[in-house]
Amino acid sequence: MEVKASSEKRARNRRSGVRAAAVSAEMLTQVSTRGQITLPAEIRRAAQVRPGDHLLVRVEGGRIVLEPAVIVPVERYTEERMREFAREAEMSPEELDAARKRWGLS
Structure with missing residues (x-):
């Protein structure tokens, strides 16, 4: 699994002086019968994913990629x-x- 921060979030972090932590460890998670997964806390912290955040999910080259999404109310x-x-x-x-x-x- 690949975890990436959006370019907007990275730019915001650069302006605020926050440095994204590099995650090199592989962690195992299991898909539930309902298709859900739990992102390990270390991964959530490194990607700055908080409860309630929305993520874009796509398959890229056979890999599942999660990326923070920006939601704009309409x-x-x-x-x-x-x-x-x-x-x-x-x-x-x-x-x-x-x-x-x-x-x-x-």
């Missing part, structure tokens, strides 16, 4: 919220005239 907009955006995006006649002049359209 807002689902209601019709009311969409109308609010439209109202806020509207230009007054004065703003529209000023924009047309700046853009050379009048």
Whole structure:
């Protein structure tokens, strides 16, 4: 198993002065009947994986690779919220005239 830190996490660690520990030891873990594994504490510490973190999992050259994932929340907009955006995006006649002049359209 290969454990890698994301480039974003490594950059953040460099800025904060944290150095990633190199993990050279192989550790054995077992897959449960539900397909779950436990990452040994030493591996979690070295990869700076905390409870609740999300990991990307992929197979690469026959190896299982786990990599920290960045989760970005996405807002689902209601019709009311969409109308609010439209109202806020509207230009007054004065703003529209000023924009047309700046853009050379009048």
